[in-house]
Amino acid sequence: MAALEVETNVISTSSGRTLQFVAISTICSVGDNIIQQVTLPKLRINVKFLQGDDLEEFANQ
Numbered sequence: 001m002a003a004l005e006v007e008t009n010v011i012s013t014s015s016g017r018t019l020q021f022v023a024i025s026t027i028c029s030v031g032d033n034i035i036q037q038v039t040l041p042k043l044r045i046n047v048k049f050l051q052g053d054d055l056e057e058f059a060n061q
Contacts, residue, residue: 035061
């Protein structure tokens with residue numbers, strides 16, 4: 001894949017769930033908070049759930 005994309009920094013995973021874990025664990029640590037709409041595996045990262053795309057609700061979080 002790296003050769004096809006002419007890229008040197010490539011990560012290959014066996015599933016989309018693994019890729020989600022790699023992406024989130026790269027930027028988050030235990031005790032961090034993120035805001036999202038989709039449930040992730042329990043990674044000991046606090047998650048706040050928002051309904052829809054209300055920007056005021058997002059700003060208040």
